[in-house]
Structures are given as C-alpha cells and as structure tokens.
Amino acid sequence: MSISPAQPAIEVHGLRKRYGTGDAAVDALKGVDLTVAPGEVVGLIGPSGSGKSTLLKCLGAVIEPSAGRIALSGKPVYDGGWRNRDPRALRRDSIGFVFQAPYLIPFLDVTDNVALPLMLAGRSNREARQRARELLTALQVDHRAQAAISQLSGGEQQRVAIARALANQPPIVLADEPTAPLDSERALAVVRILNEMAQHYQTAIIVVTHDEKIIPTFKRLYHIRDGQTYEETGQGATLAEPPAKDR
Amino acid sequence: MISLAGRDILHSWGKYVFTGLGLGLLIGVTLSMAGIYRGMVDDGKALLANSGADLWVVQRDTLGPYAEPSSLRDDIYRSLLGLPGVLRAANVTYLTMQIQHGSQDARVMVVGIERGGPGEPRYLIAGRQIERAHYEAVVDVNTGFKLGDRIRIRRHDYEIVGLTRRMVSASGDPMVFIPLRDAQEAQFLKDNDVIVNERARVRTNPVLNPPGLPGMAETISRSQESSRMVNAVLVQTAPGWAAEEVAATIRRWKRLQTYTVPQMEDILIAKLIATSARQIGVFLVILAVVSAAIVSFIIYTMTLGKLREIAVLKLIGARDRTIAAMILQEALGLGLIGFMVGKTVATLWAPYFPKYVLLEPGDAVRGFAAVMTLCAIASTLAIRAALRVDPAAAIGG
Numbered sequence: 001m002s003i004s005p006a007q008p009a010i011e012v013h014g015l016r017k018r019y020g021t022g023d024a025a026v027d028a029l030k031g032v033d034l035t036v037a038p039g040e041v042v043g044l045i046g047p048s049g050s051g052k053s054t055l056l057k058c059l060g061a062v063i064e065p066s067a068g069r070i071a072l073s074g075k076p077v078y079d080g081g082w083r084n085r086d087p088r089a090l091r092r093d094s095i096g097f098v099f100q101a102p103y104l105i106p107f108l109d110v111t112d113n114v115a116l117p118l119m120l121a122g123r124s125n126r127e128a129r130q131r132a133r134e135l136l137t138a139l140q141v142d143h144r145a146q147a148a149i150s151q152l153s154g155g156e157q158q159r160v161a162i163a164r165a166l167a168n169q170p171p172i173v174l175a176d177e178p179t180a181p182l183d184s185e186r187a188l189a190v191v192r193i194l195n196e197m198a199q200h201y202q203t204a205i206i207v208v209t210h211d212e213k214i215i216p217t218f219k220r221l222y223h224i225r226d227g228q229t230y231e232e233t234g235q236g237a238t239l240a241e242p243p244a245k246d247r
Numbered sequence: 248m249i250s251l252a253g254r255d256i257l258h259s260w261g262k263y264v265f266t267g268l269g270l271g272l273l274i275g276v277t278l279s280m281a282g283i284y285r286g287m288v289d290d291g292k293a294l295l296a297n298s299g300a301d302l303w304v305v306q307r308d309t310l311g312p313y314a315e316p317s318s319l320r321d322d323i324y325r326s327l328l329g330l331p332g333v334l335r336a337a338n339v340t341y342l343t344m345q346i347q348h349g350s351q352d353a354r355v356m357v358v359g360i361e362r363g364g365p366g367e368p369r370y371l372i373a374g375r376q377i378e379r380a381h382y383e384a385v386v387d388v389n390t391g392f393k394l395g396d397r398i399r400i401r402r403h404d405y406e407i408v409g410l411t412r413r414m415v416s417a418s419g420d421p422m423v424f425i426p427l428r429d430a431q432e433a434q435f436l437k438d439n440d441v442i443v444n445e446r447a448r449v450r451t452n453p454v455l456n457p458p459g460l461p462g463m464a465e466t467i468s469r470s471q472e473s474s475r476m477v478n479a480v481l482v483q484t485a486p487g488w489a490a491e492e493v494a495a496t497i498r499r500w501k502r503l504q505t506y507t508v509p510q511m512e513d514i515l516i517a518k519l520i521a522t523s524a525r526q527i528g529v530f531l532v533i534l535a536v537v538s539a540a541i542v543s544f545i546i547y548t549m550t551l552g553k554l555r556e557i558a559v560l561k562l563i564g565a566r567d568r569t570i571a572a573m574i575l576q577e578a579l580g581l582g583l584i585g586f587m588v589g590k591t592v593a594t595l596w597a598p599y600f601p602k603y604v605l606l607e608p609g610d611a612v613r614g615f616a617a618v619m620t621l622c623a624i625a626s627t628l629a630i631r632a633a634l635r636v637d638p639a640a641a642i643g644g
Contacts, residue, residue, distance in 0.1 A: 053642065062562065062639045091638075092564020103559045103641055105251075107258030112249060117563045119248045164563070176642050 007074035009038045009171040009204030010059070015068030017054050017227075028054040029065070030227035036204040038073075038171065041195050043215060044208045046224035052208050053176075055224060059206070060095055060174050061087035073171045092121050096165030096173035096203070098194075100180045102157035104149045104164070110136065111145045114163045121168055128167075135163040138200065139193060155186050162193060166201055173198075175207040184213050191217050251560075251569070252576035255553075266545050267581050270538065271588020274618060277534040278593040279600070281610050284527045286603035291417045291515035295508055300365045300481035301490045303506045304336075304497055311504075312341050312478035313417050313511075314519045321431070323503070324480045330496055332488035337364025338477040340430040343420060346398060348391055355390055355423045356416035357400060359430020365481035368424055374409035381429055385409035387421035400425065401433040417515050419602040427477070435474035442472055535621060538585075543625035546578045550629035554636055561638035571630045575623060582622030586615050 017029040028051045036042050046052050057063040070078040072094050077083050084090050104113045111132045118128035136142040139159040144152060165173045179187035191214045198205045223230040256263050304327060311317020324336040340359035345352050360366045362377055368385055374394045377383045384405040386392050397404045405425055414422040446468045449455045456464035484493045494505040557570055590611055597604040
C-alpha cells in the first residue's frame with residue numbers, strides 16, 4: 001500500500017470490541033480513537049487488562065472489531081467489516097509486526113527472514129533479497145546477512161525483526177513490547193532505530209509498552225484504560241547513540 | 248518463493264535423516280515381504296519351466312505332484328508314448344526330505360529322473376549330467392554341496408557329479424536329482440523291519456496263505472514290497488500339437504488327470520501359495536498402516552515444535568496453502584528418504600534370506616507411489632493442527 005504524506009498513516013474512530021454474548025459479554029474496547037501520522041512513533045500504554053492487546057490485534061487484522069472504523073493512509077480497511085475479504089492479505093501488504101521476542105524463523109537465514117514477507121506478497125526471490133539487503137544495511141546488520149538466526153545476539157535479532165516488519169513498506173508497524181527483554185541501553189537503542197526507520201521510510205509505528213525506560217522518549221502517548229484511549233503529549237526525550245556492542 | 252520445507256529440512260537435517268532412516272528400515276521390511284511373495288511365485292514358475300514338460304500326468308482326482316500326493320504305476324508312460332501328439336514322456340518322483348550336510352541339516356526336494364527325459368535339469372553350472380544308473384546326483388548349488396561331495400539319501404550314498412542353479416521346489420527347497428530307480432526305492436521301498444513283519448502277517452493269514460497254494464504268500468509279499476510307483480509322468484508334446492488337445496486325449500483314453508502349464512501355474516500360484524500370499528498380504532497392510540502412523544506422528548510432532556513459527560508466518564501473511572505445502576513437502580521428503588533407504592537395505596539384505604527374494608522394479612514403483620500417498624495422507628493430521636494455529640499466538644496477551 002502506498003503512503004500518502006497528506007493522510008494520517010492510520011486513523012481509528014469509535015473502535016469497539018466485544019467478547020462473548022448476552023450476560024457473559026465483555027467490552028474490551030469501548031470506542032477507541034487514535035491517529036498516527038506517517039513517520040511518527042507513538043506509545044500505547046496502559047495497565048494489564050486495559051485492552052492494549054485487543055487493540056493491537058484489531059489494528060493488526062488478527063481479530064475482527066465489533067464496530068468502528070479503521071483507515072490506513074486514508075483508505076478504509078474496516079468499516080463494520082473488513083473491506084478486504086482476506087485480512088491476511090491486509091496484514092501481508094499493509095501492516096508490519098515487531099514482537100516482544102524477535103520470533104524470527106529459525107530455519108531461514110537473516111536475509112531470507114527479512115525477504116520472506118516480500119516473497120509471500122509475490123515478489124521474486126531476487127527482488128525480495130535485494131530489498132532485504134537494503135533494510136539490513138539501513139539497520140546496520142548487513143554484515144550478518146548470511147548468518148543463521150541462532151548466531152545473532154538478542155539486539156541483532158531484534159533489528160532483523162524490525163527489518164522484516166518494514167520489508168513490505170507498510171504504512172503502519174505495530175510493535176508489541178519490543179524492548180521488554182532488553183536492558184536499558186539496548187531498549188533505548190531499539191526505540192532509536194524505530195524512530196529512525198519511521199522517519200526514513202515514513203512509516204507510522206505504534207509501540208505498546210510497559211517499559212518505564214522508554215516511555216519518556218515518545219512525543220505522543222496514548223493511554224488506554226477500561227477500553228478507551230486518552231491522548232497525552234510526551235516528553236520526547238533525546239535518544240542516546242546505541243551501544244557499540246549492538247552496532 | 249523459497250522452499251520453506253527444504254530450509255526446515257536442511258536446518259534440522261540430522262533429526263530428519265535419522266527419522267527417515269528408521270522409516271526406511273520399516274519400508275525395507277515391507278519391500279522384502281513383497282519380494283518374498285514374488286520369489287515364491289517365481290520359484291513356482293521356475294519349477295515348471297525347468298522341468299521342460301508341456302503336460303503333467305498325475306493320479307486321477309488329485310492336484311499332484313506338487314500340491315497333493317500322487318501315485319502312478321511306472322509303466323504308464325509307455326502307453327502315453329503311443330498317443331498322438333506325445334513326443335516324449337518320462338517318469339518322475341518328488342520327495343521332500345531332510346539331508347545331512349556336514350554337521351547341519353538341509354531341507355531338499357529329491358527328484359527321481361530318467362536320464363535324457365523331461366525333468367532332467369537342463370542347465371548345469373559345473374560337472375555333468377547323471378550317466379550311471381545308480382548313486383550319482385546333480386544338486387542345486389544352494390544345497391551348499393560341491394562336486395565330488397557325497398550325499399546320503401535313506402540307505403545309500405550318492406556322489407555329486409553336477410551342479411545346477413535355480414532348481415527349487417515350490418517351497419523354495421533346493422533340488423537333488425538322482426536316478427529314478429534310486430528315487431523310487433527311497434520313496435516307496437519299506438524298511439527291512441516292516442518287510443519282515445509284513446511277510447509274517449501274510450504267512451499267518453489263512454486267506455492269503457491257504458493250504459495247497461505254497462507260492463501265493465510269497466507272491467503277495469513281493470507285490471507289497473515293490474517300488475514300481477512314480478508321482479507323475481512328464482510329457483513333451485510333438486511340434487504342431489496344442490498341449491490342451493493332447494491333455495484331452497490323455498484324460499479321455501487313459502483316464503488320468505493331466506495338467507497343462509497354465510493349469511499347473513494356477514495350482515502352484517493360486518492354490519499352493521494362496522495362504523502364504525494372504526499371510527504376506529495381511530502383513531503388508533499392517534506394515535503400511537504402521538508406516539503411515541509413524542510418519543503421521545513424526546510430522547505431527549515436528550509441526551507441534553513449530554507452532555510459534557507457524558503463528559508468525561500466518562501473522563505476516565502466509566497463506567494456508569503455503570503452510571500446508573511446507574508440511575506436505577516435509578512428509579513427502581521423509582517418505583522419499585525412507586523409500587530410498589528401504590529400497591537400498593531391501594536390496595542389500597535380500598541375498599541373505601534363506602528363500603529367494605525377488606525385488607521387481609514394478610513393485611518398487613508401486614511401493615514408491617504407496618509410500619508417497621501414505622505420507623501425504625499422514626501429513627493431514629499435522630496440516631490440520633497447523634491451520635488451526637491462531638496468528639494472535641505470536642502477539643501474546
């Protein structure tokens with residue numbers, strides 16, 4: 001999906017999600033509103049059970065919302081129902097994911113892990129690997145392009161995971177606690193990389209986090225509580241250079 | 248698109264190859280069982296082909312001489328020679344027995360033959376045909392005997408003067424050819440104690456030894472002690488005569504059971520080894536089910552070990568068919584390794600079977616198709632499990 005700078009990368013209005021029916025029904029999301037511009041990194045924080053994961057799954061087209069509207073780059077993708085009959089194609093073409101753990105495919109090397117989403121989208125192996133090498137260079141892990149996943153450090157694996165999320169040039173990347181297993185230095189390095197990549201590729205990134213270390217780095221934060229979002233302007237603290245061992 | 252299955256196999260090739268090796272040994276046993284059945288059929292066909300006969304004349308209402316006992320007087324062949332369409336006819340006896348070979352026992356089929364007649368081994372790999380009237384033998388090389396060895400059959404020793412190959416009974420026992428007279432004695436002549444006892448019985452029976460007829464008891468005893476019986480007469484038809492036509496003449500005018508080659512094949516293959524064939528068939532089905540179950544469990548277990556990766560694949564947009572193809576290809580790869588190992592080991596260990604194991608290329612092709620089909624079917628359980636994986640499992644929460 002092409003990114004139009006004039007449009008928000010993602011717009012969410014009145015998003016609701018109800019689990020179960022009747023007396024057993026639980027409203028996990030009660031009308032979430034959220035807007036992220038291209039190249040912007042926003043934080044999404046909230047206590048356990050507040051609806052963060054549900055929101056992430058709805059935005060990631062993993063589960064279907066009950067009501068509301070989601071638009072990517074100005075084009076509605078959910079409006080009471082998925083516009084595309086196959087949400088999997090939406091995930092493949094328009095959404096990138098970064099997980100708490102890198103969750104790379106262990107039987108593929110670094111380049112093919114990054115190239116895989118492109119190959120799944122129908123690009124040729126050559127084209128996909130070319131794009132993967134560009135991303136690995138941008139993320140400074142190109143020297144490990146042919147390495148097996150098991151040979152990478154935790155920080156390197158997380159960078160490869162970020163490269164994979166950006167492979168299809170999605171308008172939006174959803175990062176689920178990407179710094180949870182990392183120490184402060186590495187956590188801040190990852191956020192720095194996310195900011196750089198968002199700027200470089202004009203991709204909006206939503207970072208779900210509990211991590212107190214990185215919360216001050218966001219210029220904009222969404223709090224989610226009882227299924228509703230509240231926007232707050234963050235501090236946007238300056239990010240230090242990444243530690244040498246992770247470069 | 249890269250081959251996800253290929254990369255996964257290369258990534259954990261040790262586990263994969265050793266699993267394929269285990270499966271291959273099982274497939275090797277399956278192919279060997281099929282080979283044993285083929286060997287039995289081939290033994291039967293070799294038995295008929297090597298006899299050089301067009302017709303088997305046997306005792307009436309029997310399936311002799313291989314499937315049922317059959318006894319004929321040994322002078323019947325003379326009358327057969329006078330019938331139109333009969334070129335040659337020769338008596339033959341068959342007796343399966345244990346013989347001593349050094350300190351070991353060997354089970355053989357002793358065949359009594361007439362020199363130069365149908366039934367004589369047609370090709371020798373060493374030595375010569377039987378030329379003396381008594382105490383010479385030609386043996387199949389699988390008996391383990393060598394030229395010049397002596398072999399004891401009943402009361403007499405025989406010198407081995409010739410060696411032949413692929414001359415086996417329908418049960419796969421190697422053949423020992425000896426002169427007809429010796430074979431008749433070995434099969435039909437009673438031992439000395441029995442003869443003495445029988446003579447005493449005849450003498451003390453007033454009906455068989457009446458006063459005034461002093462030679463009668465002696466005559467009766469001699470007739471009981473004779474060994475003038477054979478199991479079958481092998482007939483070669485004259486050129487231009489159809490075997491069935493000559494057989495019909497023998498049945499009509501001599502009132503003897505006569506079988507042509509196709510009829511004898513039917514007796515040997517459809518009747519004599521029918522039970523063994525069914526036994527092997529059931530065993531093959533069990534082995535196929537066990538192989539399928541093993542492949543199914545292995546692929547299922549391997550898939551369960553990749554559920555997180557499968558969830559990630561789904562989350563980044565892999566289609567169901569991509570994931571199903573990966574699992575199917577891994578199952579087929581396992582089948583391919585298993586088949587190659589199975590075919591190799593079956594070929595390597597076939598010569599060590601005591602009976603002939605015939606591994607036909609057609610069976611290998613059918614076996615390969617069956618293995619791949621079973622592997623494809625066996626992968627469905629794992630594919631079902633993989634397709635049920637929720638992509639949300641990669642996100643958590």
